[in-house]
Amino acid sequence: MSNSLINTAMSGLNAAQVALSTVSNNISNYNVAGYNRQTAILAQNGGMA
Numbered sequence: 001m002s003n004s005l006i007n008t009a010m011s012g013l014n015a016a017q018v019a020l021s022t023v024s025n026n027i028s029n030y031n032v033a034g035y036n037r038q039t040a041i042l043a044q045n046g047g048m049a
Contacts, residue, residue: 015042 022040029035 011045015040018042 019040019042022038026037
């Protein structure tokens with residue numbers, strides 16, 4: 001059970017890191033000609049029953 005809990009926590013942290021990296025990239029490039037804003041798309045992964 002504790003292994004599953006750790007995996008869930010790690011998955012959430014990784015998702016948050018990707019989202020934060022995307023926001024950081026958008027802020028860094030907001031004034032670059034031709035740059036299009038990026039969006040992190042997060043989806044639920046099939047869980048265990």
